[in-house]
Amino acid sequence: MRHQVAKIHPADNVLVALQDLPAGTPIQWDGATITTAAAIPAKHKLALQAFEPGDSVTMYGVLVGKVRQSIPLGGLLTTANIQHATNNFDQNGSHRAEWPKPDVSQWQERTFMGYHRADGRVGTSNYWLVIPLVFCENRNIQVLEEALVNDLGYARKKSYQPQTQELIALMQAGKSVEEILQADLQSAIEAHQKPKLFPNVDGVRFLSHEGGCGGIRQDAQTLCGLLAGYITHPNVAGATVLSLGCQNAQVSMLQEEIQKRSPNFDKPLFILEQQKMGTEENLVSTALRQTFVGLMQANTAQRQPAPLSKLVIGLECGGSDGFSGISANPAVGHVSDLVVGLGGTVILSEFPELCGVEQELCDRSVDAATAQRFTELMKAYGDSAKAVGSGFDMNPSPGNIRDGLITDAMKSAGAARKGGSSPVVAVLDYPELVTKPGLNLLCTPGNDVESTTAEVGSGASVVLFTTGLGTPTGNPIAPVVKISSNTALAKRMPDIIDVNTGTVIDGEETIEQAGERILDYVIRVASGEEVAAVRHGQTDFIPWKRGVSL
Known part of the structure; x- marks a missing residue:
């Protein structure tokens, strides 16, 4: 059953609207009735208390903003009434190498068919x-x-040339501008693909x-x-x-x-x-x-069974929305914990989108040296952004803000959930290679293509990419699994979405159930099943020049 609102963490003082709530909507919460003081669009946040300027806004159990204009109980949080804010962090926190691993017994004997x-x-x-x-x-x-690509059978991109030919025929037949705009173009757009030679x-x-x-x-x-x-x-x-x-x-x-x-x-x-x-x-x-000779050699390779401990999963998000942090990202976080529990490797990147959760990641680091490297890279990145008149607070895109992510700290707290709860075993500086099983942090921009490019360069063999707004992003060599945070997106852009976790928002399954469904799909993809980005020939590759990129 779908609820009206959700509270992410017991310490939070805001609620997330799970559906559009008109002004004056009564919300039953914690034995009391809260009436919305304004229209609250789905994915946005409403005040669980009356706020005054200077008050702290807490989500995911961390500081995500400071109030700059009074907000009544049940009021809408906006960029006008709150601003980005985070807590300070200290690398000398508690460090732990042990954690309550999830039950992985049902996955222990599973394998994927890979290239050894x-x-x-x-x-x-x-x-x-x-x-x-x-x-x-x-x-x-x-x-x-x-x-090479056409004669070898690797041409995958659609061709709209037949539609252009139809438009030319319509113009030559004397059709008006209005008639051409309304014409139903019937020509197929799928490019003919020859069989693979290899x-x-x-x-x-x-x-x-x-x-x-x-x-x-x-x-x-x-x-x-x-x-x-x-x-x-x-x-x-x-x-x-x-x-x-x-x-x-x-x-x-x-x-x-x-x-x-x-x-x-x-x-x-x-x-x-x-x-x-x-x-x-x-x-x-x-x-x-x-x-050509190299391809002849490469064609001798055969897929063979491999344990799930051989998986290296990149964790990525792009076009995020206000549901990303409560459906797709935590579901991927459960996948992360399962893969780590099985002895595999995961990579969490996008340092500008870890702003505000630094203390948690320091505390999860296996030792002081790992925490120190993380804090040094984070501070150096933040300082470089400030040096050119920018900062992590400028990270949310117009699309993020429109769909409920109104501060970078709010966006970051939700984005970090992709990393699950396992210890941080290593911190890598771009473009270092991942070598340790477990959760690795990789310093990259928040830009999703630069970050995906970097994760694969560091060794990710599959990328789990969550999105709330939709993006066609892919990678030249690693399958990028596109995971929708909401069902409306999955229905609107079915050609680019591989997995829908809007089912969590809709009340149809738990985060854990969604995560297990994703992992099952990952095993199929790792064994050769094509994802949407591969079918579309989406092979985005953007190296990061180590300048300021948010």
């Missing part, structure tokens, strides 16, 4: 990469993509980017670290790399970063330098031959 690599890691996919070391090679990358290779991915030269030398080092993370990734069979020759991101730098992550690296890797090879034709023709 020589370094002991197991991939959920099998891709070949074609990578430019510098943006100067992007055109050559595009030429290779045009030459059935055991999921695709060829082309990682075009705007880096590799200019900027500062640290940018080049960081980019090479990220690219090395993709090349050595268990979802990757091998790679073709195009270098111009004179750029900051030198081949030797990439090779050093590969060795850091995989000292016994044994995958096929072809590196071509245009300034040495001469003509474009020589470069592209050689790259085509080598890539």
